[in-house]
Amino acid sequence: MDPLDFNHREKPPQFVDVVNARIDTALTLENSTREPRAYLGGSRLGESCARKLQYEYLKVPRDPEREFNGKTLRIFAVGHVFEDLAVDWLTKAGYDLRTRNSSGDQFGFAVADGRVRGHIDGVIVAGPDDLAVPALWECKSANAKNWRDIVKRGVAVSKPVYAAQIALYQAYLGLTDHPAVFTAINKDTCELWHELVPFNGALAQACSDKAVRILQACDAGEWLPRVAADPDHFECTWCDWKQRCWS
Ligand code: SF4
Structure with missing residues (x-):
């Protein structure tokens, strides 16, 4: 309506x-x-449902009630603002954080003939306290509940999709020698969390292999298995393609 x-x-x-x-x-x-993106986003390869990633890559329309609405778009926009603030705060704190190349573009990578791409939040090239550099920098903002869980359990356990993104980006950007710096901002309280994330080569390889599987299946016109055998599975409950997938 x-x-x-x-x-x-x-x-x-x-x-x-x-x-x-x-x-x-x-x-x-x-x-x-x-312009809808015409590639598989590296930030999404930690997603557990390969079929969902196929829907994303093939630009299959979301279920009507799950189309991006104003609220969703505002949430995305607010996330970008928080990220810009974190860049400013870290810079003021003495970290030399680079977020753009000399042309003003985000650093990123493209593999598989450009069908898998990613753009990183930044690279820390110098910093106080003997921080090992260069270090990939990844920033997320989260509501208080999610932020507290990240603090409690660490990003790898709390948000495996983010951990997969970090591992893949470290691998493709050649930033594997030093732990990545992960920043999480509590959107409700503005509390900050910073965590060092050592490179996880096995995770990066698994994501890369998954990307190949997804592209091959899409090329062949095949659907990869669903993540669950039941539409009431929690991951399906929140999925933007639930109706399409199970109807
Ligand atoms: S509804 Fe479930 S199985 Fe289907 S694409 Fe979404 S998460 Fe995967």
């Missing part, structure tokens, strides 16, 4: 509804003009 179509509502729209709807419409319109 068009969020700006107020004629079909039971109650007259409040001011808040009108403004929010205008923002949501503007954001979704802007998003619809973006």
Whole structure:
């Protein structure tokens, strides 16, 4: 339903509804003009369901109620703002953090004829306290519950998708000699977490192998196995392709 179509509502729209709807419409319109990415994102290869990654790579439309809406797009945008803030904070704290090359582009990699790509948040090339450099820098923002879990269990256990991304990026950027620096920002309280993540070669290789499997299956027009045998599995519950996958 068009969020700006107020004629079909039971109650007259409040001011808040009108403004929010205008923002949501503007954001979704802007998003619809973006070129969808035509590659398998390295940041996604830690995802446990290979079939979901096929849906992403093949740009299969999400279930109608799971299309990106204004709220989702705002969450993405806020994440970028937090990342920019973390760059500023670390720089002020004495870390020489590079996030762009001389052309102003993010550092990244492209393999498999450009069908697998990734863009890193940055590289720390110098820092206090004998930090081993160069070190990949990866930054995420999270709500308080998720942030506390990262602090409690570490990124590798708490967020294996992030750990896989870090390992893969270290491998493809040649930043394997020193642990990566992982920063997590609590979006609710602005508390910070920083963690050193040693290179996990086996994880990087597993992600790379997974990428090959996914590309081969997509080329062959085959679907890889689902992550679960039951649509009530927790990973399917949150999946943007659940209806399509199980119908
Ligand atoms: S619904 Fe479940 S099995 Fe299907 S793609 Fe999503 S996560 Fe994978």
